[in-house]
Amino acid sequence: MHRKESSQPHKLHTSSFPRIFRYIVFISLSLSLFFFGLFNLNIITKHQESFKQHDNIYGENDSVSRTNFETFNTSSFKGHTYIELLQLESSWISTLDSNVPVTVIIIYPNNDQKDEDEEDNDRIIEKQLDAILSQTVKPESIWIITLVEQVNNINKLLQQKKLINNVQLYIKEIDNSDPFTYLKIVLQKVQTKYILLLNSGVILGNQYLQNMLHISNTKEYNDKLLGTMGMNFNNIPNEVDEIVSLTCYDDHISSYFTYSNDNMITYSRTSKRVDMLSNIWFLQKQWIPILFKENNKDLPLEFFISFTLRYNSNIPSIILPTFNRESWGDVSSVSIQTFTCDDLRRKFSTNIAWTHYIERGYPLIIKESFNQNKIMFILDGINQEKYFRSLYCKLSLISNNSINIITTGKDRGLDSSKLRKIIKKSSCGHINIYDLDIQTNSFETNILRNQVYEGVEHIIEYLKPEILIYAKITKNFIYQGISSAIKGFNNTVTSIELPLEEIEYVTELIIDLPFHSLKNWNEPKIQLQVITQNRPVSLSRLINSLNSSYYFGDDNVSLTVNIDGGADPVTMDFCSKFLWNHGSKNVRHRIVQGKLIPMVIESYYPNDYNDYGLLLDDDVEVSPFYYIWVKYSILKYRYGPDKSQRLFGISLYGQRYMELNMFGLGTKFPNRSPYLSQVPCSWSAVYFPEIWKEFHEYLIKRLDDEREIIVSNSKSSYKRKKSWKNYFIELIYLRGYVMLYPNFKNLTSFSTNHAKPVFDVPLMKEFTLYDELPNNHLPNFTELPVTDLWGNLTTFNDLINRGINLHNNISLSSSFQRII
Numbered sequence: 065m066h067r068k069e070s071s072q073p074h075k076l077h078t079s080s081f082p083r084i085f086r087y088i089v090f091i092s093l094s095l096s097l098f099f100f101g102l103f104n105l106n107i108i109t110k111h112q113e114s115f116k117q118h119d120n121i122y123g124e125n126d127s128v129s130r131t132n133f134e135t136f137n138t139s140s141f142k143g144h145t146y147i148e149l150l151q152l153e154s155s156w157i158s159t160l161d162s163n164v165p166v167t168v169i170i171i172y173p174n175n176d177q178k179d180e181d182e183e184d185n186d187r188i189i190e191k192q193l194d195a196i197l198s199q200t201v202k203p204e205s206i207w208i209i210t211l212v213e214q215v216n217n218i219n220k221l222l223q224q225k226k227l228i229n230n231v232q233l234y235i236k237e238i239d240n241s242d243p244f245t246y247l248k249i250v251l252q253k254v255q256t257k258y259i260l261l262l263n264s265g266v267i268l269g270n271q272y273l274q275n276m277l278h279i280s281n282t283k284e285y286n287d288k289l290l291g292t293m294g295m296n297f298n299n300i301p302n303e304v305d306e307i308v309s310l311t312c313y314d315d316h317i318s319s320y321f322t323y324s325n326d327n328m329i330t331y332s333r334t335s336k337r338v339d340m341l342s343n344i345w346f347l348q349k350q351w352i353p354i355l356f357k358e359n360n361k362d363l364p365l366e367f368f369i370s371f372t373l374r375y376n377s378n379i380p381s382i383i384l385p386t387f388n389r390e391s392w393g394d395v396s397s398v399s400i401q402t403f404t405c406d407d408l409r410r411k412f413s414t415n416i417a418w419t420h421y422i423e424r425g426y427p428l429i430i431k432e433s434f435n436q437n438k439i440m441f442i443l444d445g446i447n448q449e450k451y452f453r454s455l456y457c458k459l460s461l462i463s464n465n466s467i468n469i470i471t472t473g474k475d476r477g478l479d480s481s482k483l484r485k486i487i488k489k490s491s492c493g494h495i496n497i498y499d500l501d502i503q504t505n506s507f508e509t510n511i512l513r514n515q516v517y518e519g520v521e522h523i524i525e526y527l528k529p530e531i532l533i534y535a536k537i538t539k540n541f542i543y544q545g546i547s548s549a550i551k552g553f554n555n556t557v558t559s560i561e562l563p564l565e566e567i568e569y570v571t572e573l574i575i576d577l578p579f580h581s582l583k584n585w586n587e588p589k590i591q592l593q594v595i596t597q598n599r600p601v602s603l604s605r606l607i608n609s610l611n612s613s614y615y616f617g618d619d620n621v622s623l624t625v626n627i628d629g630g631a632d633p634v635t636m637d638f639c640s641k642f643l644w645n646h647g648s649k650n651v652r653h654r655i656v657q658g659k660l661i662p663m664v665i666e667s668y669y670p671n672d673y674n675d676y677g678l679l680l681d682d683d684v685e686v687s688p689f690y691y692i693w694v695k696y697s698i699l700k701y702r703y704g705p706d707k708s709q710r711l712f713g714i715s716l717y718g719q720r721y722m723e724l725n726m727f728g729l730g731t732k733f734p735n736r737s738p739y740l741s742q743v744p745c746s747w748s749a750v751y752f753p754e755i756w757k758e759f760h761e762y763l764i765k766r767l768d769d770e771r772e773i774i775v776s777n778s779k780s781s782y783k784r785k786k787s788w789k790n791y792f793i794e795l796i797y798l799r800g801y802v803m804l805y806p807n808f809k810n811l812t813s814f815s816t817n818h819a820k821p822v823f824d825v826p827l828m829k830e831f832t833l834y835d836e837l838p839n840n841h842l843p844n845f846t847e848l849p850v851t852d853l854w855g856n857l858t859t860f861n862d863l864i865n866r867g868i869n870l871h872n873n874i875s876l877s878s879s880f881q882r883i884i
Contacts, residue, residue, distance in 0.1 A: 069816045073735075109631060116244045129409055141380070142284075146387040149279050154282035156695065161203040165256040167349075168196050171246075172210045172218070172264040186217055188265050191698045193227065195268040195395070203273065204232045204256050209246050230629055237582035244368065250417040256380050259352075261345040265400050267785045268344075271702045276346045279384060285335075289373055290346040292393040294338035294367070294383040296429045298328075300422060308412040313338060315386045315393040322384040329402060332478055333385050339428050340370035344393045349380065362417035364408055371426050372689035375522060423480050424519065427828075429524035430506040431496050436466040437579040440529035442520065443469060444542045445477035448535050453490060454497070455533070455571045462575070467493070468527055470520065473501040498523055502542075509541050516545025523552055536561035542606030558583045569689065570616055572834045573696050576841040581704035587674045588684075588698045590621050590691075590750070590764045593667040595660075596682035597628040602818065603682040608644050611700050613688045616695070626667045629657035661788045664746070665763065670753030676750050678716075683819040685749045687828040690814040696842060701750070706845040707716060710860060712801040714756040715745035716815035718825055719805060721828040736809065737838050739849040740802035742863065746789050747823075748815035749803065762795050763788075793853070798871055800863040802850060808836040 144152070144840065170192055187210070196206055208229075210218055222228045226696065236246045240656035250259065256281070261274065272292075279285050292315030299309050301629065312329045313336070351373060372378035386392050394400050422428065441456050443449045448716045451695075460467040471478045480499040486710050487495055500519040504513060524532070530552060537543045544563075550559050560582075562570065574582060596603045603625075615621055623644045627635065631653065639651045654663070668677030680686075687693075697714045700706060717742070795801070806813055810826055836841040852858045852866075 074317065100369050106741060115765055117666055125734040126519060141335075141337045142631045143332075143336055144284070144385075145334055146385045146391065149384060150275070150336065152279070152284060154278045154281045156277045158201065158278075159272060159690070160447060161396075164201045164258075166203040166260055166273060166277070166480070167205040167207060167208060167254045168203045168257040168262065169207040169250065170262050170264060170634060172208055172214065175277050178271070179769065186221055188267075189218065190221060190225070191267050192262065192264070193221075193225065193231070195270065197227075198270045199268065199273045201274045201277065203260070207234060208232075209234045209236045209249070211236055222552050226422045242499050244365065247352060247355055250778075253823070254349050254352075257349055259346070259347055259349055263343045263400070263404070265396075266343050266394050266842050267396050269388075269395050270387075274368055275384075280346060280348075284457050285382065287353075287369065288380050288382045289442045290382055290384060292345045292386055292545070293343045293404075294336075294386050295405055296339045296340045296380060297412075300419060300430075308409055310409050310412075312342075312401055312404055313383050314399055314401040315383070329405065331385075332383060335382055335384050337380050337429070338370075338383050339381070340366045341383065341548065342366045345369055347373075351377070351510065354379075360423075362415065363421070364411050364418070366404075366408060367418055367421075369420055372525070375421070375797045378525065378837060398719075404621040406473070411604045419502070420499075424501070424522070430529075436464050436532075437462075438466045438468070438527070438529045439525075439531045439533065440460040440468045440524070440527065442472075442532070442534040442542075442546055443478055443483070444535065444540075445471045446482075447477075448564065449478055449483065449486065451535070451567045452533070453486070455567060455574060456491040456879075457487070458571070458575050459489050460495050462493075465493075465579075466496075468496045468498065468523075470498045470500060472521060473499055473503075475504040476502055476542075498527075513541040513545040513548070517548045520546050520549035524557060524836055529557060530579075530587075531560060533560045533562065536563050558585050560585050563617055565639070566616050569614060569692055569831055569833075572840060573692065577696075577699055578704040578706075581610035581699040585701065586618075587703065588695065589671075590618075590694065591675065591677045592621060592623040592680060593670055594623070594625045594680045594682060595628075595663050595667060596625060596635060596639075597630060597657075598632040598635055599682050600632065600638050603635060604638060604676070605685055605818075606682055607644075607749070609686045609688075611644065611646075613686060613691055615691050618691075619646055620694075621691075622650065623647065624650040624652060624667070624786075626663060627651065627653045628659075628663050629654045664788050665760070668751070668756065670756060672755050673754050677753075677756060679746070679749060680750060680815075681747045681817070681819075684717075684817055685827065686716060686748065687814040689831055689833060690827050692833065693806065693814045700842050701804070701845055708845050709843070710799075710801055711740070711804060712752055712796060713744065713803045714750040715803055715805045716748040716750075716813065717745050717805075718807060718811050718813035719743065719745075720811060720823070720825060736807060736836070737843065737849060738807055739805055739851060741851045741855075742793075742797065742802055742853045744792050744803055745790060745805070747817050755801065757794055759792060763791055763847055765790055766794070766873055781843070798867045800860060802860075802863070803830065808832075812836070 103332065168200055170189070172189055197204065208218055210229060210233065213231065217236060218233055219228070222231055222233070234249050258277070260276065269863055276290060277407070280290055295310045295312040297308065298311055307684070314329055314331055315781045317331050354376050355369065355372050357376045358368070363371070370381040374381065389395055439450055439459055443452060456467060456469060460466050469483065471480055474481050478496045479501070483497055500511065500516065502515050502519075504512065522678075532545055535543065550557060576672045594603070594606065610623070623646070627639060655755060657879075658666075664679060668679065670677065678694065693716065694714060701708065808828070811829050811834075814828060816825045816827050839845075850858055850860060852863065852865070
């Protein structure tokens with residue numbers, strides 16, 4: 065419906081004219097002084113003071129809509145006030161004596177616009193032309209794109225105003241299959257750098273074009289679609305009959321509104337990113353080809369322009385604040401934005417074909433999450449959805465999590481509509497859903513893979529997830545497309561690739577880990593260092609158990625077999641032939657037998673502080689779930705808020721007795737909880753990089769010193785004088801370091817030692833990890849029980865004080881001072 069302006073002026077009685085005239089002059093002067101003062105005040109303060117919200121401009125009993133000032137900008141985009149915008153450094157220099165490189169295009173009438181009064185329409189187009197010609201800077205070209213039946217009226221008007229040679233007239237053919245076909249004319253004919261596109265009825269303030277040129281040539285705004293009116297969605301309908309709610313932004317506070325209460329109309333005093341602009345678009349001519357990348361027949365013009373530019377070229381839509389009438393986008397007494405917004409709400413509510421584009425990843429303001437943990441899943445088909453359901457549903461129930469799910473579409477067995485129904489029945493939290501809508505009518509894998517690549521890349525670019533979780537099926541074109549897309553975001557997005565059959569084992573782990581730990585999912589690298597010589601049967605058992613374990617998508621677990629001098633031919637042959645499918649395989653062979661000190665110490669040296677060494681004797685066998693214990697513990701206690709400098713490693717083996725107690729006392733372990741102990745496990749344990757490097761430095765100096773360090777009541781001081789473990793115990797005692805040990809029912813562990821029956825403990829063959837842990841998860845580090853070398857419960861302060869006392873009791877020769 066086209067708006068009308070009253071053409072009947074109010075009649076004044078002659079006798080009352082002088083008094084009224086004096087009132088008008090007085091009011092005009094007062095307003096001028098007021099705005100002059102306000103203008104200068106804004107310059108002085110640089111708009112640091114916020115305008116108070118005007119929630120009730122017209123009073124409670126008025127029937128018109130209310131307008132709110134908005135000062136909060138949703139996104140990292142930094143908004144500017146009107147004065148701040150004009151103070152930005154711009155490369156454009158005003159040239160009042162020549163035309164500016166802008167083509168102003170009036171779309172007359174708009175799509176779906178009905179002419180109710182031909183005379184009224186002619187009057188409005190005349191006002192539009194007058195406003196354009198009154199600009200403080202003159203555009204190089206003025207166009208009117210109109211329907212064929214309007215040509216005679218427009219030509220008549222142009223002749224009357226002597227503009228027939230100044231304004232170019234183009235005929236807009238009605239084409240329901242492509243309502244924006246006139247853009248092809250724009251692409252072919254426009255010669256200027258900039259285009260100012262106007263809906264019919266928009267009457268510009270005379271400084272509008274000058275302001276746009278200044279702002280668009282600043283580094284802050286030169287790559288953005290600009291206007292002064294726009295709107296955001298307040299909701300997205302899931303069903304056809306759901307009504308769409310919009311928040312509409314006018315470029316000034318209008319004195320008159322005829323706007324329904326179903327929507328809210330606001331004014332923002334700072335520049336602001338919006339879902340779409342309306343009525344006025346200031347854009348660069350080079351962007352026009354981008355608009356042809358979308359099938360646009362079902363899209364309103366407002367949505368089409370903003371969506372296409374943002375989705376295909378990441379060009380955001382920005383509304384700019386105004387200050388006075390000269391800067392307004394529409395100076396009419398009846399705001400065009402109120403009618404536009406009301407009309408669009410009806411269009412969006414009655415035809416939701418546009419929601420298809422939302423599901424492709426167009427980031428609406430209401431769907432953006434700030435200061436939240438942004439996690440995204442990609443689900444290819446209903447089978448994958450079943451595997452991931454528990455995980456995504458539980459994550460959605462955690463406060464501060466923002467969960468987004470991408471489906472691959474109906475042709476792949478799961479689209480957004482089907483997933484919504486599943487989620488509704490599953491009592492999940494709020495989840496945003498997007499649909500790639502992969503078209504599988506092509507049998508060419510490259511085409512299908514490219515569909516996935518482009519769709520995922522777009523959605524990641526706009527939604528900016530921090531964690532992306534998807535199924536690891538390496539020979540699948542969906543997986544290949546995702547992997548290609550994620551490569552461009554390796555520095556900002558953590559990809560968690562999970563084999564479907566292993567998801568159930570990591571669900572509770574992912575739920576429990578702090579978000580920062582999850583973001584570091586791929587940071588820890590585990591080196592498996594196997595020490596062997598001439599026990600091929602035991603070695604084969606260990607390698608088979610390692611190969612049979614779950615690695616939860618990690619394919620960079622390196623395995624090195626360190627063979628001591630004097631190895632038998634069977635061991636050498638086995639090491640050269642066995643397969644390792646979880647990372648690189650290396651075999652090292654010593655020529656001269658080195659025994660345990662050089663074999664163990666020299667087997668592992670970290671490349672960096674994310675490089676961990678798992679030392680394994682060849683008489684050990686591991687549980688299929690050993691790796692989840694290692695990864696869970698490292699992520700929990702090394703990459704989250706629980707990180708401690710006192711933790712030096714993680715044992716796979718649960719101690720049966722306290723091996724270092726001089727008096728042979730039995731087990732004194734805490735009841736059914738992982739615990740911290742100063743005893744280092746030498747059979748099967750992960751050692752942390754910085755501690756192992758420190759041990760190397762300690763040992764270099766220590767081996768040159770013949771003095772003895774006696775750790776009281778410890779067997780290590782008397783029976784293991786040539787063991788690497790003896791020196792390591794010295795270091796951890798002096799420093800107060802501890803190792804994490806499992807402690808489950810019946811001593812169930814993640815490794816066992818077959819060397820002697822007394823060392824043998826049950827392996828975790830069935831997955832009971834979470835059931836064994838207190839409250840089904842690893843305790844916080846400060847909640848873990850702490851034991852000393854003899855199995856006695858103690859505290860970190862006590863351990864540190866003992867190390868200090870031993871330090872003070874040692875002869876402080878200059879050489880030994882350098883060691884400790």
